Amino acid sequence: MTSAGEGRRGVTVAVLSTVVFFTLLAVAITHAPGWPEVRRTFFNWDEFKASMPEISRAFLLNVKIFMIAEAFILVLALALAVVRSLPGPVFFPMRALGIAYADFFRGVPTILVIALLGFGAPALQLSWVPLSTTFWGIVALILVYTAYVSEVYRAGIESVHPSQDAAARSLGLTHWQSLRKVVLPQAVRRVIPPLLNDFIGLQKDTALVGFLGSVEAFKQSQIDAAATFNYTPFVAAAVLFVALTIPLARFTDWLVLRDRRRRQATGT
């Protein structure tokens, strides 16, 4: 089955199939009746070069929003997950509140949370309420993504077998000590890939803050597109977002691989 000959044949077929598939796809697209117009309006090199510097500058705002939001989300989501895993009837109200929060913010579309907070909160006209649209955009993203990420943490906490907690408690550790020293370290390690998956989602959703008027990369590309009636700036913005997410995706892969190696090395 796995002789050298078959292996080589497999590679040849894969290469041939790939070449044929993509050649036909490229021919099909470039021979479509509207292709010249699509190329001129979406893949216009001159427009790309002209719009890229300003979009790149605007993209710094996306990065800033992402960095600030991520720091808060990591901490708040963990707190929410811990609250939701509190045992005993005494903590029922807190658990209920945690569930209500997660249900609400996972259920409402992010763009609506952004619009409601960004235009709603400043409309209260309270002097201590910040007016900055970027500020409210970040708050909205934190609220929404905390709900998502807390579910990821919770899945991690629940994936740690109850016997681990029982063993820790039998050694005399309190509930908090067991959580902090036994359960959470294992839980967090297991959920790093889905955690980073959510952060890739967050990176892209920073574009939604533009709805409030902040000029981030997508909004800047919309401005350019509207000025020239050419959609190439959208492609330029897309390139920037992809350029940011690919390193994060590869970093996730590397992190997972390193973790697996370490665990195998220690023999647990």
Next chain:
Amino acid sequence: MRRAAAILLVLLLSILATGCGGSSNKASDTTATAAAASCDKGSLNLVNAGQLTVGTDNPAFPPWFGGAEKAPWKVSNPYSGQGYESAVTYAVAGKLGFAKGDVKWIVVPFNTSFAPGPKKFDFDINQISATTARAKVVDFSESYYDVNQALVVVKGTPIASATSVAALKPYKFGAQLGTTSYDYIVKNIKPSKKPGVFDTNDAAVAALKNKQIDGLVVDLPTAFYVTAVQVPRGKILGQFPTVGTPEHFGMAFEKGNSLVSCVNDALTTLRTDGTLASLQAKWLQADAPVLK
């Protein structure tokens, strides 16, 4: 395995075949377009025969559109013939030989009005500034309105006491996406704070009411509507002096549409016989101090 490859091949070839088929149709369309040069109603190049299909965005705001709100339109009703753009459209339609009932309005969001591919409208009339960059993608009619930008502020705020363009630099401005108002802010006011750009008129107005922006830059007729209806404590601080080539609104057509020259003929007649001027006097207020 071999069968899977064969299926894949057939699938791709069929995509290819449909693609090629479409291209020959397109070619015959273009020749038909080029042939129609006369402006008789029967020989006009129309999306729907015998009907003038006109696009505009929803909501259709006064003073450009008027009349009582009627679905699918919000705020007003383009079919009313009231409001400047509605009135001009019916005047042009009349010159082209269309009865009032032959004009059909469709909702065309600004962002899709310039999408590549065949257009669903004969022309789009939506306060679109005709610029050379945009004219590479669509064809514009001649001007049906020469426009000036104006500044709307809230009474009692610090910016309300400014009297010159130079005094506006420290403030935060807002404009609606796709308008040349944004260009005006960036190129001529050059404020120290980054201006906000809003997807819709409503969002921009909300930001002004919330004091998230100090001033909203819009075209002058819209400024009158914003201050009269949308922002209770709003005030037009003034209109901006024209910088460079004067700005004008044009109807947008699919690139290469022969209808443009017929509409231009109609607009020329309406301008010379004074119709455009009287419609402007009827629907648009344009009297505000010019900021130095």
